[in-house]
Amino acid sequence: xxxxxxxxxxxxxxxxxxxxxxxxxxxxxxxxxxxxxxxxxxxxxxxxxxxxxxxxxxxxxxxxxxxxxxxxxxxxxxxxxxxxxxxxxxxxxxxxxxxxxxxxxxxxxxxxxxxxxxxxxxxxxxxxxxxxxxxxxxxxxxxxxxxxxxxxxxxxxxxxxxxxxxxxxxxxxxxxxxxxxxxxxxxxxxxxxxxxxxxxxxxxxxxxxxxxxxxxxxxxxxxxxxxxxxxxxxxxxxxxxxxxxxxxxxxxxxxxxxxxxxxxxxxxxxxxxxxxxxxxxxxxxxxxxxxxxxxxxxxxxxxxxxxxxxxxxxxxxxxxxxxxxxxxxxxxxxxxxxxxxxxxxxxxxxxxxxxxxxxxxxxxxxxxxxxxxxxxxxxxxxxxxxxxxxxxxxxxxxxxxxxxxxxxxxxxxxxxxxxxxxxxxxxxxxxxxxxxxxxxxxxxxxxxxxxxxxxxxxxxxxxxxxxxxxxxxxxxxxxxxxxxxxxxxxxxxxxxxxxxxxxxxxxxxxxxxxxxxxxxxxxxxxxxxxxxxxx
Numbered sequence: 001x002x003x004x005x006x007x008x009x010x011x012x013x014x015x016x017x018x019x020x021x022x023x024x025x026x027x028x029x030x031x032x033x034x035x036x037x038x039x040x041x042x043x044x045x046x047x048x049x050x051x052x053x054x055x056x057x058x059x060x061x062x063x064x065x066x067x068x069x070x071x072x073x074x075x076x077x078x079x080x081x082x083x084x085x086x087x088x089x090x091x092x093x094x095x096x097x098x099x100x101x102x103x104x105x106x107x108x109x110x111x112x113x114x115x116x117x118x119x120x121x122x123x124x125x126x127x128x129x130x131x132x133x134x135x136x137x138x139x140x141x142x143x144x145x146x147x148x149x150x151x152x153x154x155x156x157x158x159x160x161x162x163x164x165x166x167x168x169x170x171x172x173x174x175x176x177x178x179x180x181x182x183x184x185x186x187x188x189x190x191x192x193x194x195x196x197x198x199x200x201x202x203x204x205x206x207x208x209x210x211x212x213x214x215x216x217x218x219x220x221x222x223x224x225x226x227x228x229x230x231x232x233x234x235x236x237x238x239x240x241x242x243x244x245x246x247x248x249x250x251x252x253x254x255x256x257x258x259x260x261x262x263x264x265x266x267x268x269x270x271x272x273x274x275x276x277x278x279x280x281x282x283x284x285x286x287x288x289x290x291x292x293x294x295x296x297x298x299x300x301x302x303x304x305x306x307x308x309x310x311x312x313x314x315x316x317x318x319x320x321x322x323x324x325x326x327x328x329x330x331x332x333x334x335x336x337x338x339x340x341x342x343x344x345x346x347x348x349x350x351x352x353x354x355x356x357x358x359x360x361x362x363x364x365x366x367x368x369x370x371x372x373x374x375x376x377x378x379x380x381x382x383x384x385x386x387x388x389x390x391x392x393x394x395x396x397x398x399x400x401x402x403x404x405x406x407x408x409x410x411x412x413x414x415x416x417x418x419x420x421x422x423x424x425x426x427x428x429x430x431x432x433x434x435x436x437x438x439x440x441x442x443x444x445x446x447x448x449x450x451x452x453x454x455x456x457x458x459x460x461x462x463x464x465x466x467x468x469x470x471x472x473x474x475x476x477x478x479x480x481x482x483x484x485x486x487x488x489x490x491x492x493x494x495x496x497x498x499x500x501x502x503x504x505x506x507x508x509x510x511x512x513x514x515x516x517x518x519x520x521x522x523x524x525x526x527x528x529x530x531x532x533x534x535x
Contacts, residue, residue, distance in 0.1 A: 029100075029114040034093045035207055036121040036158075042088040044103030045113035052106045054086045059100035059114075066101075088115075095119050095158060120207035122157035128200050128213050129153075134294075136218075143190050144295045145221035151176075152184040153200035155211065161202040169196035192250070195219040222293040223249035229289050229303040231337045233392065240281060240337070240392050242305065244272030244289035253293040260286045260304070283309040283393040309394030310335035310367075314387055318400060320376035321407040328400050330387030332367040339389035339396075341369040346384035346399065354385075378404040 034040035044054055055068040067075035069085055079091045086105070090097060098119040105111040131150040133141040143149050155161050163183040165176040176185050187194060195218045203210035227246040234241055244255045255272035258265055267274040272289065285307045292300040313331045320326035332339050343362060344351040354371065356362045361372040367389075373381050382404040388397040 029116055031116045031118065033118045033120055033207055034090070034097070035209070036093055036095060036119060038093055039089065039091045040093055040117065041083055042090070042101055042103075042115040042117065044086040044088070044105065045111065054082065055104045056080070056082075056088045057102045057104070059102055063102075090117075093119055095121060118206060120158060120204055120209070123155040123161045123202040123204055123209070123211045124157075126153060126155045126200055126202050126211050126213045128215060130198070130215060130217065133217065140216045140218060142218040142220050142294070145190055145192065145219050147190050149187045149190055149217075150184070151186070151198065152182065153202070153213070154182040155202035157202065157204045159204070159206055161204050161210075164201045164203075166199045166201070167194075167196060168199065190219050192219050220250055220293075220295045222295050222297070223247060223253065223291075223301075227255075227289055227291045227301050227303040229287075229305040231287075231305050231307065233337060233340075237275075238278055239275040240278060240307075242266070242274045242276065242287055242289070244291065244303065246272070246291040246293075246301065249293055251294065253291045256290045256292070258288050258290070260288045278392050281307055281392040283307065285393075306336065307391075307393045308334055308336045310339040310389040310391055310396045312387055312389050312396045312398045314398045314400055316400060317403065319403045319405060320373060320381065321405055322376055322378060323407065324376055325372060325374050326376060326402065328371040328373070328385055328387075328402070330369045330371075330389075330398065330400075332369075332389045332396075335367060335389060335391050335393075337391055338367060339391040341367070342388045342390075343369070343371045344386040344388055344397075346386050351386055373402070376404050 030043070032040060032042055042056075044056075053069050055070075055073075056066040058064040058066055065073075065076065066088065067073070067080045067082065069082060075081065081089045081091075083089045086103070088101065088103070098117055101115045101117055103113040103115070105113070129150075129152045130141055132147050133143045133149065135141060151165060153163050153165060155163060160181045162178050162180060164178045165183050165185060167174045167176065177183070183200070197214050197216050199212055199214040201210055201212040223246045225246070225248060227244055230243045230245075232241055232243070233239075242257055244257070246253050246255070252270055254268065254270050256265065256268045257272075257274045266276070266287065272291070286304060287307075288302055288304050290300045290302045310332045311334045313333065314329060318326055318328055328343075330341060330343075332341060341364060343354040343360075345354055354360050354362070359374055361374065363370050363372075369387065371385065371387075382402055385400045385402055386397050387400065388395065390396075
């Protein structure tokens with residue numbers, strides 16, 4: 001029994017050694033990564049030690065012989081070969097080559113080495129899709145400000161790659177996250193600060209290989225207003241310059257100038273400026289500018305400019321006193337483009353252009369021009385002046401006659417007028433005093449402030465004195481005569497009314513009162529004569 005037990009011990013130790021060798025070999029299993037369509041070499045253990053015959057197997061569901069260092073054994077495929085007598089070289093890898101491989105060394109294959117081969121594929125290409133965008137000829141994409149843009153990126157790979165979007169500008173760099181195989185996101189309300197480079201990166205984590213695609217995305221917007229057309233004559237030029245401006249958009253629009261009607265093309269440019277020969281122009285000719293922008297509107301936007309000749313307005317005559325100043329005004333209307341205004345002196349032919357100096361002062365505000373002649377002189381300044389307006393559509397002129405006169409003696413004129421007025425007033429007053437003396441009586445009564453009450457008091461006192469005289473006369477006469485008292489009574493009352501009319505200023509009564517007064521005086525004289533006659 002003891003002998004038998006001793007015999008079994010070496011066998012047990014041999015089995016344990018084999019198991020440990022397998023465990024060690026499994027723990028030291030090498031991993032090699034290869035890529036599809038490329039070549040890979042699998043090494044058999046430690047190549048520095050002694051080697052014996054080498055045999056390679058493929059470990060699938062069952063062990064498959066691949067090739068051996070024994071020349072009598074042929075490899076199963078030409079893709080398999082030995083390198084340095086021990087390493088397995090596999091050409092034109094395919095996905096089917098992925099798996100475990102084992103190398104046996106020694107006559108009995110006592111040494112074994114395992115190698116795990118992993119085959120990586122891709123990423124070969126990346127598919128990028130950016131919606132709601134357009135393409136520029138250089139490959140740049142663009143979108144409209146305020147629009148919605150969808151981004152997606154995908155790539156085929158084995159194993160599946162990691163896909164990542166990033167956004168870069170000269171000042172910022174931002175990542176939109178990672179995902180496997182496909183990465184998508186959406187940007188709402190695109191704005192200018194979102195234009196830049198969008199990069200999609202697909203990376204194979206097994207092989208470390210990665211591919212990326214960068215797309216430049218620009219954000220465009222059309223001008224918010226409408227085009228504006230204008231025309232002018234550059235200084236020192238003999239051509240008309242047409243200008244079209246359509247500002248506020250990005251990028252700059254393009255402009256097309258045409259002659260209307262008919263649509264004959266005048267020119268096309270990005271600046272919108274065209275030069276026309278003045279000989280080609282006439283009054284009423286119309287030109288149209290059409291601005292086009294890459295994001296619309298499709299029909300573009302337009303404006304029109306019409307060439308019109310000038311009209312000149314001014315006063316036909318002006319007067320200046322010797323030594324004084326006078327201003328001549330010239331107003332130009334209807335001219336497009338603006339007319340050039342000149343002042344000329346029509347002293348002789350040809351007309352002489354007036355230039356500003358110490359004697360002539362010329363000012364211009366828009367299409368209104370003034371010529372001020374200072375220190376007027378009859379010999380030098382009297383005569384015709386010409387206001388001339390010219391633009392590409394025509395020439396218009398107007399003549400103004402300037403009359404220069406001697407200054408008037410204002411003080412003498414004023415004195416004469418005052419003297420005449422005073423003389424006339426005196427004459428009128430004299431006539432009034434001569435033909436209407438009662439008027440002066442009335443005016444005097446008004447200034448004295450007398451009224452009818454005052455007159456009545458005055459008349460009553462006078463009447464009392466007359467009554468006392470009548471009473472004395474009655475006592476002297478023994479035989480009163482009733483027929484003679486009646487005239488006296490009438491005389492007394494008539495006298496009262498006449499005095500009242502004179503004081504109150506009643507002209508009609510005053511005239512009648514004067515006649516009555518004269519009659520009373522005549523009657524009194526006749527009475528006196530009768531009293532003197534002898535009885």
